[in-house]
Amino acid sequence: MLQAIGLTSARHRGLSPAVDDLTFEAGSGCVTALLGAPGSGKTAALRLMLELEPGRGITYFRGRALHRVEQPAREVGVLLGDVQGHPVRTVRGQLRMLCAAAGVPASRADELLDTVGLAGLGDQRIGSLSLGMERRLALASALLGDPYTLILDEPTKGLAPREAAWLHGMLRSHAAGGGAVLYTTSDPKEAARSAGHVVSIDGGRLVADQGVADFSRTRLRPRVAVRSxxxxxxxxxxxxxxxxxxxxxxxxxxxxxxxxxxxxxxxxxxxxxxxxxxxxxHQLADEIGEIGEIGDTGPVAERADSGAAPAATRGDGREADATGGGGSGAVPRPAANAAGPDLPPPIRRRAARGPLRPVRYELRRLFGVRTTALIMAVALVASAGISVLLARNGSTPLPNVLAAWPPLLPLPPAAFGAGLLGALSFGDEFRYPALAAGRGTVPRRLGLLLAKLAVSAGVALLLALLVVLASAASLRLVYGGDLIRMPPNVMSLAVSWSGLTVGCAWAGLLAAGLFRVTAAGVAAVLAVPVLMVPLVQRMPKASTARSVTGLPGRLRDLAWLQWPHETDRWLLAAMRVVAHPVGTALTLSLSVLICAYLFTSLRGRVRW
Structure with a gap:
């Protein structure tokens, strides 16, 4: 059972609240329609129930508030607006990505594709779906966690009658299995046809709470349509x-x-x-017409155009409530709280929760679109072409040739591609917020951040390795195998090359997550060679009185660990990379971005 008690929206600039002391129930095994004219507060009520907007009141989902439910996707399925997904992502890829977020097996996606009639459209892109098919995908997304309660905002808006009838059949089937269904509508005829219980509101206040039989008898008016x-x-x-x-x-x-x-x-x-x-x-048929507009306290008003979408009516709705005409009874108010003896508890807008399987979610998000493969392919082709051009004059060092990094470019294609992929990692989340539909933000959870850092680092290392191999293969093909020789400091070069690509990927990721846009991540990547490196190079250089030589050995003695001596060489190589101007600039940039990201995360957590 779903119980909404004392829902009241926050006041803005002295205006009356969109929802004012709204209390009702949506029982188990029943489809409940929240009926009201456009602007009556239906959507605002749903957002208050889902803790998407601040206000007052409390909503119990089988006796528990939503923020106390450990896995909300298994308790509440929500359909608000359109599908929040990348338009080039496939239908099956979108559902599998959301499966990882909800912590359910990927096979659940294929089951729901059959359930909602999209089995043959699994490989179709989201952006090419019709409105009816998109609404089916949204319903499948809401059903991923097999929730007990379904909450839908205008689910049939804009749909053809056949699609609307199918969707209402799905809602009745869910309710027949023991679940609770609450959906909003502005059409009283639709509520009378598809719901078992109707809650009518106007101006954010409760007007009537009735069973569908009493609603049809007291709020709708039968008529005969004649055409001659x-x-x-x-x-x-x-x-x-x-x-x-x-x-x-x-x-x-x-x-x-x-x-x-x-x-x-x-x-x-x-x-x-x-x-x-x-x-x-020429026509003779029974029809149902509405009595009048909600809030019409004058005489009963008849409408001439029965085809127009009618509004809910007041009629004798208040009297029906008072006499028990189909109402579900009064919902008890919560006990007195710190906000006052007569005020419901405050509703705080809470941050979205992170995915339950963050690494799996990030992998499916990254490789579920063709952008990732396209960026990597462009970086490989550009690197191979640049390396061939650099090797013509013979004056460019072999490491620069293999990395395809001419002096004219601020960054090699591989580093820029890794930074772009890192920026898209958070940029796409804000542009297509699949994790936080209706919240306008992305969850700043440590698990999600670590998963994005790990996956972006792995992709950056893979891209760095593929670029070197592609450059070497191109040089061998064009100039023969004599040009490529193993340099003596190959370990230091490998560490520096890996650190450059991973650092660019992380810089783009953190900047995009901090400023909530992909362009900020790309700008942060380009700022390292363009701004930070010249700044580091202009810093005054004093004479060195002491050296860090022997630091790996002292670390080994301090930690009482006996790692292989090969590890000492890797540590020294990493230290040389950090000491390089580019390494120093990248380290400083990452340090600033990490501190800013953590600061904004902690501040947002305290605010909420």
Whole structure:
């Protein structure tokens, strides 16, 4: 069962809250419709329930608040707006990525593709899906964790009647399995057809809380739709016979002039009247019309256009609540709290949780789009071409030739490609926030950060190795094998080359995560050779009185460890890399970015 108690939005600039003291229930095994006209506060109520907006109140999901649920994806499935996914990612890739975030097996994605009717579209790109197929994918995303409760905001908006009927069938099937379903709509007819319980709101306040039978009886009005080429004559005849029989019948002529809406009669009576007077009838059908707009305290208003999307009605909704006309009963308020004896507890907008399997999630996010392979391919081709050009004059050192790093370029293609991939690691998260739909941010969890650092470092090392191999193969093919000889300081060169690519990848990643845009990550990568290296080179250099020679051995003695002597050579090589101007600049940049990232993360955690 879902219980919403005292939901109240935060006030902005003295305006009335979008949701004001809203209390209702969505029971187990039942589809509940939250009905209201556009702007009545339906979406704001859902966001308060999901702790996406600040305010007051509390929502219990089977007796627990959402922030106390260890795995929210297994308790609540949410559909708010469109699918939050990269448009070039495949449908199956999107679901498998979200499976890693929810901590469920990847096979769950294929199961849900069959369930929602997308089995044949698993390899289709998200950006090429129709609205109906995209809504099916969004429903599959909400069902990944097999949740008990489903919360959907206008799930049938813009859908064709056939797609809407299918989606409501899925919701009823979920409720039949014992789950709770809550969805919003502005169409009372849709609520009457598909829901078992209807909660009507207006201006953020509760208007009626009724079962669907009582809702249809007290809030909707039956009528007979008649279409005839002699509609005016038929209307006059029906009104005259109703007055003669002293029956309360009201006839409304539609704007087209050939269609009538008759209230207080039946299809049989209208058909008999038309037959007796020899009037042809082209349409004769029972329909349901709404009584009036929510908030209309005047007389009952009839609408002429039955095809327009009707709004919910007030009618005698308040009286139905007071007399128990289908209402679910009052929901008890929580006990007094620190906010005051009569105020519900505050709702704090909480940061999104990180993926339960961060490394698996990051791998599927990175390789689920073709951008990664494209960037790596461009870096390999550019490096091979540049290395061939650099080897022509014979004056460029072999390490620069293999790295494809001419003096004119601030960075070699491999380092820039690694930095771009690192920047996209966080940049795509903010542009397509699959982890935090509706929150507008990305979770700053340590596990997610470490996973991104590890995966980006692995990809950078792979790219660095492939570039060297591609350059060597190109040189051997063009100039023969005599040009390539193993340099004596190969270990130091390997460490420096690896450190450059990994450092650029991390600089792009941290900057994009800090400034929430990919361009900031790319700028941070380019700032290392363009700004930081000249700054380091201009620093005054004093004479060195002491040396760090023998540091690896002293570290080994201090830690009581007996690592191989080969490790000492690696440590010394790393120290030489850090002492180089580029290494020093990269180290300083990474240190500043790490401190800034941790500072903003801690500040955001304290704020929330």
């Amino acid at each position: 080429p002699h509609a005016a004559r038929l209307a006059a005849v029906v009104s005259r016979e109703a007055r003669a029989a002293r029956r309360s019948v009201e006839v409304v002529t539609e704007a087209s002039g050939s269609r009538l809406s008759v209230y207080g009669s039946s299809c049989a009576e209208i058909g008999d009247t038309a037959f007796r007077h020899g009037l042809p009838v």
